[in-house]
Amino acid sequence: MKSSAYMSALAWALSCLPTNLWAAGGGAHEAHGIPSKALIFAGINFLILLFILGYFLRKPVKDFFTSRAALISQDLTESRQIKETAAQKFTEYEQRMHGIEAEMQALVAELKKDGQLERDRMVAVAEEQAASLKETSKRIMTQELRRAKEELKQEAVQLAADMAEDLLKKNITAEDQQRIVRQYISKVEQLS
Amino acid sequence: MKGGSVAKRYATALLLVAQEQNSLATIQRDLVSIIEVTRQNAALRQAMESPVVAPSQKKKIIGELQAKMQLHPAVHHLILVLIDQDRMDSLALLGMVFRDMADDALGQVRVLVRSAVPLGDQEALLKETLEKTLSKQVLLQTQVVPEILGGISIQVADKVFDGTLKAQLEHLKQSVVKRAVA
Numbered sequence: 001m002k003s004s005a006y007m008s009a010l011a012w013a014l015s016c017l018p019t020n021l022w023a024a025g026g027g028a029h030e031a032h033g034i035p036s037k038a039l040i041f042a043g044i045n046f047l048i049l050l051f052i053l054g055y056f057l058r059k060p061v062k063d064f065f066t067s068r069a070a071l072i073s074q075d076l077t078e079s080r081q082i083k084e085t086a087a088q089k090f091t092e093y094e095q096r097m098h099g100i101e102a103e104m105q106a107l108v109a110e111l112k113k114d115g116q117l118e119r120d121r122m123v124a125v126a127e128e129q130a131a132s133l134k135e136t137s138k139r140i141m142t143q144e145l146r147r148a149k150e151e152l153k154q155e156a157v158q159l160a161a162d163m164a165e166d167l168l169k170k171n172i173t174a175e176d177q178q179r180i181v182r183q184y185i186s187k188v189e190q191l192s
Numbered sequence: 193m194k195g196g197s198v199a200k201r202y203a204t205a206l207l208l209v210a211q212e213q214n215s216l217a218t219i220q221r222d223l224v225s226i227i228e229v230t231r232q233n234a235a236l237r238q239a240m241e242s243p244v245v246a247p248s249q250k251k252k253i254i255g256e257l258q259a260k261m262q263l264h265p266a267v268h269h270l271i272l273v274l275i276d277q278d279r280m281d282s283l284a285l286l287g288m289v290f291r292d293m294a295d296d297a298l299g300q301v302r303v304l305v306r307s308a309v310p311l312g313d314q315e316a317l318l319k320e321t322l323e324k325t326l327s328k329q330v331l332l333q334t335q336v337v338p339e340i341l342g343g344i345s346i347q348v349a350d351k352v353f354d355g356t357l358k359a360q361l362e363h364l365k366q367s368v369v370k371r372a373v374a
Contacts, residue, residue, distance in 0.1 A: 154369050161365040168341050168357060177309045180343045184355035185314065188346070189321050 196289075199282045202270065203290040207297060209266045220294045222267040227287040229257065240280045250275045292349070300329040304347040306337045308356070311344070322346070
């Protein structure tokens with residue numbers, strides 16, 4: 001920074017020098033055109049300026065461009081590396097995406113398979129329950145039918161017995177009573 | 193069961209006394225009398241069986257009954273013992289057990305006959321037949337139960353020989369139901 005500031009100040013001083021020389025020696029010859037001495041001094045000044053500039057600026061300029069070239073080269077290298085990294089990442093992501101797609105397809109397939117198995121299992125359970133229900137209903141129906149038949153028969157027998165009892169009550173005579181008792185006494189007699 | 197064994201123990205003791213004094217019939221009659229009195233008088237029965245009433249008061253009541261009924265001393269003494277032992281609740285059972293034991297000792301048996309109509313002349317025939325069959329003197333008790341329709345049922349102790357039309361009809365009904373269901 002210090003060197004650069006120094007160089008700028010020197011360049012400014014030299015650029016002012018021909019003008020000063022021109023102003024100092026030219027006042028008497030303005031009416032006769034361009035003086036040849038002034039041109040020579042200006043040319044010498046210019047050459048000196050070029051020399052000084054070349055002397056003082058050669059190394060900084062060279063360093064500047066060298067460092068600039070190195071910087072650009074470094075930037076290029078970094079850019080290349082970034083590009084390579086990006087490409088690698090792109091490839092990696094692409095592969096991963098392919099992997100994810102395959103994984104998702106596998107997952108979907110597995111879910112479908114599980115769903116199918118679950119559906120099959122549920123269907124099997126439902127069929128089993130339906131069969132059991134059918135069997136139970138059939139058994140209950142048979143039992144109910146048998147019970148109804150039994151009740152019907154019992155009712156019929158009870159009715160017949162009631163009718164027989166009524167008939168006996170109406171028709172049994174005193175002689176019948178005595179005969180029955182006598183028969184039973186005979187039975188008791190036979191036991192002795 | 194415990195009450196039964198207690199009643200049997202007391203009845204056996206009373207039977208021995210009755211046999212010794214040759215007064216089985218009298219003792220049996222007096223025992224039946226006092227049991228009937230307590231059975232028919234609920235307040236008396238409750239007082240005699242209550243643990244709240246003091247034994248001295250129970251004895252006083254029995255003393256008054258004794259004065260009126262002139263119970264056999266053995267029966268009176270038995271009741272006093274039952275009061276002391278707080279066993280008056282076993283008196284009715286004791287009476288039944290004693291009756292059976294006395295009957296057995298006297299060679300007699302009680303038979304309850306149920307019939308649809310009065311037996312009439314057949315009662316004597318039945319008594320004779322039963323005495324022949326059981327080889328004991330039969331104390332026949334008859335009961336008319338029209339619901340049995342006809343025939344008779346004979347109960348000896350805890351055994352019942354059922355020859356009634358009602359029973360035969362029931363048996364027939366059961367048989368038909370069994371056959372119909374099978």
